[in-house]
Amino acid sequence: xxxxxxxxxxxxxxxxxxxxxxxxxxxxxxxxxxxxxxxxxxxxxxxxxxxxxxxxxxxxxxxxxxxxxxxxxxxxxxxxxxxxxxxxxxxxxxxxxxxxxxxxxxxxxxxxxxxxxxxxxxxxxxxxxxxxxxxxxxxxxxxxxxxxxxxxxxxxxxxxxxxxxxxxxx
Amino acid sequence: xxxxxxxxxxxxxxxxxxxxxxxxxxxxxxxxxxxxxxxxxxxxxxxxxxxxxxxxxxxxxxxxxxxxxxxxxxxxxxxxxxxxxxxxxxxxxxxxxxxxxxxxxxxxxxxxxxxxxxxxxxxxxxxxxxxxxxxxxxxxxxxxxxxxxxxxxxxxxxxxxxxxxxxxxxxxxxxxxxxxxxxxxxxxxxxxxxxxxxxxxxxxxxxxxxxxxxxxxxxxxxxxxxxxxxxxxxxxx
Amino acid sequence: xxxxxxxxxxxxxxxxxxxxxxxxxxxxxxxxxxxxxxxxxxxxxxxxxxxxxxxxxxxxxxxxxxxxxxxxxxxxxxxxxxxxxxxxxxxxxxxxxxxxxxxxxxxxxxxxxxxxxxxxxxxxxxxxxxxxxxxxxxxxxxxxxxxxxxxxxxxxxxxxxxxxxxxxxxxxxxxxxxxxxxxxxxxxxxxxxxxxxxxxxxxxxxxxxxxxxxxxxxxxxxxxxxxxxxxxxxxxxxxxxxxxxxxxxxxxxxxxxxxxxxxxxxxxxxxxxxxxxxxxxxxxxxxxxxxxxxxxxxxxxxxxxxxxxxxxxxxxxxxxxxxxxxxxxxxxxxxxxxxxxxxxxxxxxxxxxxxxxxxxxxxxxxxxxxxxxxxxxxxxxxxxxxxxxxxxxxxxxxxxxxx
Numbered sequence: 001x002x003x004x005x006x007x008x009x010x011x012x013x014x015x016x017x018x019x020x021x022x023x024x025x026x027x028x029x030x031x032x033x034x035x036x037x038x039x040x041x042x043x044x045x046x047x048x049x050x051x052x053x054x055x056x057x058x059x060x061x062x063x064x065x066x067x068x069x070x071x072x073x074x075x076x077x078x079x080x081x082x083x084x085x086x087x088x089x090x091x092x093x094x095x096x097x098x099x100x101x102x103x104x105x106x107x108x109x110x111x112x113x114x115x116x117x118x119x120x121x122x123x124x125x126x127x128x129x130x131x132x133x134x135x136x137x138x139x140x141x142x143x144x145x146x147x148x149x150x151x152x153x154x155x156x157x158x159x160x161x162x163x164x165x166x167x168x169x170x
Numbered sequence: 171x172x173x174x175x176x177x178x179x180x181x182x183x184x185x186x187x188x189x190x191x192x193x194x195x196x197x198x199x200x201x202x203x204x205x206x207x208x209x210x211x212x213x214x215x216x217x218x219x220x221x222x223x224x225x226x227x228x229x230x231x232x233x234x235x236x237x238x239x240x241x242x243x244x245x246x247x248x249x250x251x252x253x254x255x256x257x258x259x260x261x262x263x264x265x266x267x268x269x270x271x272x273x274x275x276x277x278x279x280x281x282x283x284x285x286x287x288x289x290x291x292x293x294x295x296x297x298x299x300x301x302x303x304x305x306x307x308x309x310x311x312x313x314x315x316x317x318x319x320x321x322x323x324x325x326x327x328x329x330x331x332x333x334x335x336x337x338x339x340x341x342x343x344x345x346x347x348x349x350x351x352x353x354x355x356x357x358x359x360x361x362x363x364x365x366x367x368x369x370x371x372x373x374x375x376x377x378x379x380x381x382x383x384x385x386x387x388x389x390x391x392x393x394x395x396x397x398x399x400x401x402x403x404x405x406x407x
Numbered sequence: 408x409x410x411x412x413x414x415x416x417x418x419x420x421x422x423x424x425x426x427x428x429x430x431x432x433x434x435x436x437x438x439x440x441x442x443x444x445x446x447x448x449x450x451x452x453x454x455x456x457x458x459x460x461x462x463x464x465x466x467x468x469x470x471x472x473x474x475x476x477x478x479x480x481x482x483x484x485x486x487x488x489x490x491x492x493x494x495x496x497x498x499x500x501x502x503x504x505x506x507x508x509x510x511x512x513x514x515x516x517x518x519x520x521x522x523x524x525x526x527x528x529x530x531x532x533x534x535x536x537x538x539x540x541x542x543x544x545x546x547x548x549x550x551x552x553x554x555x556x557x558x559x560x561x562x563x564x565x566x567x568x569x570x571x572x573x574x575x576x577x578x579x580x581x582x583x584x585x586x587x588x589x590x591x592x593x594x595x596x597x598x599x600x601x602x603x604x605x606x607x608x609x610x611x612x613x614x615x616x617x618x619x620x621x622x623x624x625x626x627x628x629x630x631x632x633x634x635x636x637x638x639x640x641x642x643x644x645x646x647x648x649x650x651x652x653x654x655x656x657x658x659x660x661x662x663x664x665x666x667x668x669x670x671x672x673x674x675x676x677x678x679x680x681x682x683x684x685x686x687x688x689x690x691x692x693x694x695x696x697x698x699x700x701x702x703x704x705x706x707x708x709x710x711x712x713x714x715x716x717x718x719x720x721x722x723x724x725x726x727x728x729x730x731x732x733x734x735x736x737x738x739x740x741x742x743x744x745x746x747x748x749x750x751x752x753x754x755x756x757x758x759x760x761x762x763x764x765x766x767x768x769x770x771x772x773x774x775x776x777x778x779x780x781x782x783x784x785x786x787x788x789x790x791x792x793x794x795x796x797x798x799x800x801x802x803x804x805x806x807x808x809x810x
Binding site for chain 3: 171172173179180182184186187190191196197198199201
Binding site for chain 1: 509512542543544547548550551552554555557558561562565573577580584587602603604605
């Protein structure tokens with residue numbers, strides 16, 4: 001197996017696992033961000049430059065902010081960042097469920113005959129990516145755009161407050 | 171329109187930037203210590219003692235150790251010890267002088283009260299501010315030798331005030347000398363009158379005669395003493 | 408290799424890559440690529456590190472001259488050794504880590520910030536042959552790197568266990584993410600017209616001159632000028648630079664999110680701010696000012712990296728000029744500026760550039776109409792939105808004070 005892929009997978013999985021298990025919530029958020037950067041590195045390894053940089057920009061630059069603000073604005077002080085450990089029974093059930101899911105996925109992946117790559121890593125220039133998005137994949141793009149616009153408008157409406165609030169000076 | 175104020179502000183700063191290279195009004199920094207600002211006359215820092223003659227600073231101090239400044243000083247930073255002997259001042263009158271005159275400038279607050287109360291124009295405020303020392307005790311206690319500065323220095327740092335002080339002192343000394351001359355003339359007239367009166371009666375009272383003569387002898391040297399450049403006493407002769 | 412200096416690809420132009428090939432030409436293939444990359448990294452660090460040092464000095468001296476005083480002029484002739492004195496001071500200061508602080512995050516925050524700022528310098532084309540990393544989606548890489556550096560602002564505020572630093576960090580983060588949007592939206596028109604996300608492609612799309620003296624730079628077009636203005640304002644805010652330097656103002660709760668930092672780590676934060684400023688200026692030169700292209704056709708004998716340096720320095724001096732002129736914006740004022748003024752203008756700029764692109768094929772007689780329409784599309788919303796936002800904030804009328 002490719003050494004780079006092995007290392008990348010190790011980094012992603014280890015940081016996600018630590019993110020799930022740490023008690024300090026801010027540290028686990030930062031480890032989750034590290035796993036997102038790991039996924040971006042994986043995209044780079046796979047030759048998808050655009051996806052890699054988009055992943056870094058969107059996840060590392062924006063979604064991380066959302067998660068951090070959510071954690072901080074709902075917590076109150078540094079001591080509130082500590083999450084109490086879950087009961088032991090939950091751990092057992094989590095291991096059982098996770099192990100079952102991992103087993104099913106691994107079995108399916110091993111049994112599927114994947115086509116071997118014939119001519120190296122396919123790399124799509126950004127121009128062709130744009131033409132694909134605006135051509136055959138336009139429906140998906142429009143639906144995603146509409147969804148994001150609706151979310152943005154909803155956020156603006158919620159942030160602007162109710163009609164009773166006196167609107168401050170511009 | 172939005173943004174015109176910002177553009178005007180940018181123009182102002184650009185004019186300042188280019189002007190600072192050729193226009194002295196737009197570069198007002200005095201590069202100390204290579205350049206010094208000219209201190210205004212009224213600038214005051216710590217006091218100094220005025221002496222009339224540069225060549226004999228200790229002998230010609232105007233201070234007569236009256237200790238008024240010592241008593242009036244609010245933080246009590248002046249220490250004076252009177253001398254045991256007397257020496258003649260600028261008018262020839264025998265005055266005591268300060269044997270010790272110490273000012274502790276770590277205490278002095280430059281309030282100028284000592285200058286205001288001195289009857290002899292002996293202590294004035296100095297312009298000297300570069301007096302930092304590396305030891306906070308002894309070097310900040312200025313003694314008589316360090317405090318004495320000549321009247322020419324006083325003229326250099328405060329020309330108008332020094333000229334005014336000199337004029338006043340000269341006027342007073344002239345008034346004193348005129349009064350002394352008038353008193354001497356009156357005494358001489360009285361003496362000649364007494365001599366003439368003494369010659370007429372029999373020489374039975376020769377003892378009276380020497381007293382007018384000694385008075386005359388004393389009054390003459392005082393009237394004939396040459397004028398000194400400054401100094402004198404305010405009190406009537 | 409051309410012989411003369413007056414040709415486009417002269418020896419002066421090729422001097423850097425000639426030097427690089429001299430140093431690494433004898434190495435076998437994988438090692439040569441590694442050695443060339445190492446040389447590129449060292450050169451970038453050296454050049455931009457020195458630029459950072461003398462930029463701090465230039466800033467202090469120019470600010471001083473604008474404020475009717477000399478800047479630092481004691482260390483060396485006219486103060487030229489001042490940056491080294493500052494470096495020595497920063498290095499010898501005690502590095503205080505609060506006892507209850509998070510040591511990993513406290514250490515990591517300035518390191519991450521400087522790393523991401525330096526990473527963004529890798530895709531800027533500094534000269535005709537001087538792109539360290541010629542990526543197909545270089546513009547996206549650049550903004551990904553500068554967006555990731557916002558995380559370290561949060562880490563800095565959190566790590567000190569100081570609730571005021573945390574509040575200030577959140578305020579700084581709000582400023583940074585608010586101005587991401589105008590920044591990226593003002594770049595989209597450039598990408599639309601150039602048809603590529605690659606910075607060297609964008610520079611190549613701005614080549615050529617009309618009658619030899621009017622370059623085809625994006626800034627000479629109406630949408631390009633608007634985009635440049637929006638980009639510059641957003642870059643000022645992204646680099647935490649006056650008038651948007653609320654996070655690091657001296658009145659800002661000691662030092663905002665940098666309160667718990669001292670010594671070299673503090674210096675690293677400021678180094679990162681300057682690197683971000685330099686990187687954003689470099690990207691502005693690439694996107695709007697034609698990159699390394701000469702402004703007039705006859706001036707092409709000056710090498711391309713020299714032109715890039717001249718333009719970069721002009722933009723940086725503009726930053727310093729703005730810092731000396733404008734007062735600081737309050738947090739609500741700058742948020743309002745971002746969301747209510749710059750985002751609508753950037754969106755309208757997209758419409759303008761779409762019109763420009765679609766009307767590129769108009770006859771030469773209709774070209775003035777195209778320009779007039781584009782100018783109207785840029786200027787009218789600016790005036791209208793500006794008027795609406797500043798209504799009620801007219802110049803103050805003093806009722807009692809004498810005029």
